Amino acid sequence: MKLIILSEQTMKEMAELLRKGAKMLSISCPECSSPLFQMKNGEIYCSKCKKNIKIVDEKENIDQLEINIKLQNTILEKIKLLEKALKFEEDLNKINDITTTISYLLDILKKINEFKK
Numbered sequence: 001m002k003l004i005i006l007s008e009q010t011m012k013e014m015a016e017l018l019r020k021g022a023k024m025l026s027i028s029c030p031e032c033s034s035p036l037f038q039m040k041n042g043e044i045y046c047s048k049c050k051k052n053i054k055i056v057d058e059k060e061n062i063d064q065l066e067i068n069i070k071l072q073n074t075i076l077e078k079i080k081l082l083e084k085a086l087k088f089e090e091d092l093n094k095i096n097d098i099t100t101t102i103s104y105l106l107d108i109l110k111k112i113n114e115f116k117k
Helices: 008-019 058-088 092-116
Strands: 023-028 035-038 044-046 051-053
Touching: 008 023, 008 035, 058 092
Parallel strands: none
Antiparallel strands: 023 035, 035 044, 044 051
């Protein structure tokens, strides 16, 4: 455990954050090792550095990105297959099934893209 020294002013600012409803987190600032606070709006803030901190788990982000790309590619392949089937289909019930499935797959692609943001 690293010993950190906080000024009286920083301690007062931390107390004020707690009074305003911020939560002190169990993680510390990567720059100054001061405790981080989660504000009511969800942002993570360091009172010593006086700035918002973005917490990123690189491995988790990379794994999720790989899963999203694989899933997108699979869905796009299925849409291409369905498009080929639709091109030659004459049965209205089957046309309806194919277009419904394409619409469903497009909705999933949209959700994946929203999730990445």
